[in-house]
Amino acid sequence: MKNVIFRLRRWDPDTKSYIQSEYEIPVRRGMTILDGLIWIKEYKDRTVSYRASCRMGLCGSCGMVVNGRPMLACETQILHLEKDVITLEPLYNYEPIRDLVSDFHAFFEKQRMIKPYIIREDIEEQINPTREYIQSKEEWNLYIQFAMCITCGLCYSACPTTSTDPRYLGPQALMNLYRFLIDSRDYADKIRLEIADQVDGVWGCHLATGCSEVCPKGDDPALAIQLLRREILRKSLKLYRGKRITDLAPPLPPKNKSIYRAFGEAPKFTIEKAEEKAREFDILEDERLR
Ligand code: SF4
Ligand code: FES
Numbered sequence: 001m002k003n004v005i006f007r008l009r010r011w012d013p014d015t016k017s018y019i020q021s022e023y024e025i026p027v028r029r030g031m032t033i034l035d036g037l038i039w040i041k042e043y044k045d046r047t048v049s050y051r052a053s054c055r056m057g058l059c060g061s062c063g064m065v066v067n068g069r070p071m072l073a074c075e076t077q078i079l080h081l082e083k084d085v086i087t088l089e090p091l092y093n094y095e096p097i098r099d100l101v102s103d104f105h106a107f108f109e110k111q112r113m114i115k116p117y118i119i120r121e122d123i124e125e126q127i128n129p130t131r132e133y134i135q136s137k138e139e140w141n142l143y144i145q146f147a148m149c150i151t152c153g154l155c156y157s158a159c160p161t162t163s164t165d166p167r168y169l170g171p172q173a174l175m176n177l178y179r180f181l182i183d184s185r186d187y188a189d190k191i192r193l194e195i196a197d198q199v200d201g202v203w204g205c206h207l208a209t210g211c212s213e214v215c216p217k218g219d220d221p222a223l224a225i226q227l228l229r230r231e232i233l234r235k236s237l238k239l240y241r242g243k244r245i246t247d248l249a250p251p252l253p254p255k256n257k258s259i260y261r262a263f264g265e266a267p268k269f270t271i272e273k274a275e276e277k278a279r280e281f282d283i284l285e286d287e288r289l290r
Contacts, residue, residue, distance in 0.1 A: 002027050004078055006036055008048065009089040011096035021045070027078045033088065034062055034073040037100075049099035057216060060152030064100050065089040070157035070214045091157040107153050110169050114177040114195055119188035125248065133246040139184040146179040146224050148217040155211035155221050161204050168204040169196075171211035171221035178224040181231065184246045193240075197232045 052062040062073040094102035155171040212222040234240040
């Protein structure tokens, strides 16, 4: 057990300024920053505000700046930081709401702008799907690295362009745009490339790569932005070939006749039959245990 100081830079919405609070907390091995904050709320100060949900690096809601670096509070172990004093701040480049809680409206608005969903021409099939879209392992491999995002927003907090240009689409939105551009199920190449090909789109990136460094899922938005630039350049040079659009899987036969031939007709299951089977099973189990 070791005592560590948590120094919180808290946003006060009433005075519209930051205040600083310090708490000394007892730290056990394995305790995370989020555990420390929960302890403070439980035993020291009920007014401390932070955002968290899953506590396992999945929901993306506990992002904050830990000793100057954007991190997930639930994935960061206190003792791994090897510091006696740990400074916690709300994420940079977001409007603060209260204490360590940031406003994600602008982040999700940018997400909405890039149309983060599959767009197809067979609208009827998309609305009332009858079959699956075939996708090969190779096609899946193209985008899966960019599809692990948990929308934690750490990449925006580490991005120097986002800090100076609030209109910049930003690393996560551009990466997600690329993820759908190269998805073989998506038809909307033209719209997606137009959205990306803007001063506030891919051309706003200065390739600082802070986004990829802090991403807790290894998504690499900086790489996605460069690949997106390549596609835009190809298109302007008329070298863009597009991609093969995924077909619908063939329909399943109404009955798998070969199975019925091998095992006879499928049994008609009733409650009585289920109970009978359960009784048979009980008898067999009793005999086995005797
Ligand atoms: S790209 Fe990474 S850092 Fe950015 S929002 Fe997604 S998971 Fe978080
Ligand atoms: S609480 Fe869900 S990612 Fe940290």
